[in-house]
Amino acid sequence: MDKDIKRLSLILLMAPFALWILLLIIIPHVGIFLLSLREKISYKEFTYGLGNYIEFLNEPIYWNTLLRTGSMSLLVTILALLIGFPVAYYIAKVARKKSKGALFLLCLLPLWVSELIRTFGWILLLRETGVVSGFLQTIGIIDQPVEFLYNDVTVIMGLVYTVMLFMIVPLVSTLDGMDDAMVEAGYNLGGSGFTVLRRIIIPYAMPGIVAGSIVVFMLAAGSYLTPILLGGKNSSWFTEQIYDQFITRYNWESGAAFGFLLLAFTSIVVWLGLRLTGQSLATTVAKD
Secondary structure (H helix, E strand, C coil), rough: CCHHHHHHHHHHHHHHHHHHHHHHHHHHHHHHHHHHHHEEECCCCEEEEEEEHHHHHHHHHHHHHHHHHHHHHHHHHHHHHHHHHHHHHCCCCCHHHHHHHHHHHHHHHHHHCCHHHHHHHHHHHHHCCCCCCCCCCHHCCCCCCCCCCHHHHHHHHHHHHHHHHHHHHHHHHHHHCCHHHHHHHHHHHCHHHHHHHHHHHHHHHHHHHHHHHHHHHHHHHCCCCCHHHHHHHHCCCHHHHHHHHHHCCHHHHHEEEEEEEEHHHHHHHHHHHHHHCCCCCHHCCCCC
């Protein structure tokens, strides 16, 4: 009787989550894949094949944009890790318990504002008549207004700012469980600061590093507003190609193919990252 009650309780608890996964993830992705296989013959007449994927391969601008998006997303991930790791270590191991909550709150503040508002904030700062250009003119570094927008550097800055929290949180969670005695033992055995970092801290934090990198990379590769608004016409992002197929050309079949290719590409990159680091989803994202 008790086993039946526990089983029923587990089913009732898991049912909403399973339903959410089914309705919002599995079914939409299956639908996108099937839609991507449709080829238009004439008005309201379709057949199934790989024509949309062949069109992608035959057009260099499409797969070049995908590769460019992937490489820049990797750069965003690396920069977010380099900036976020010291912040996470300070919060987890250096800051006092009373100040940890305040520091986390500072990290959460950007998420209180929508991505659109945050992006327009960057525009106000970096445009030709913006705060940065005006300040540099005031102190005499430049003689005339300078446009800092619409380039890859600005896009990367905006994306790093947007995804930074998703790198810091898993790192803090992992580093918080590290015993301080491990670091002390490293120093007592004659290790330098760099040696302790390389041999003790980083290996222990590797699950958090991989988990944060996966989330940051996926968010950066799938971002739309930040690359479009900050990069303008000078920065091509693959999500713009997907939007163009769906909305501008009203070619839902190609748009679905492009969306599925982006998912497949990012999944392959994540899989390669897990293989290179010797980690798995069970020890990173799903770590207890």
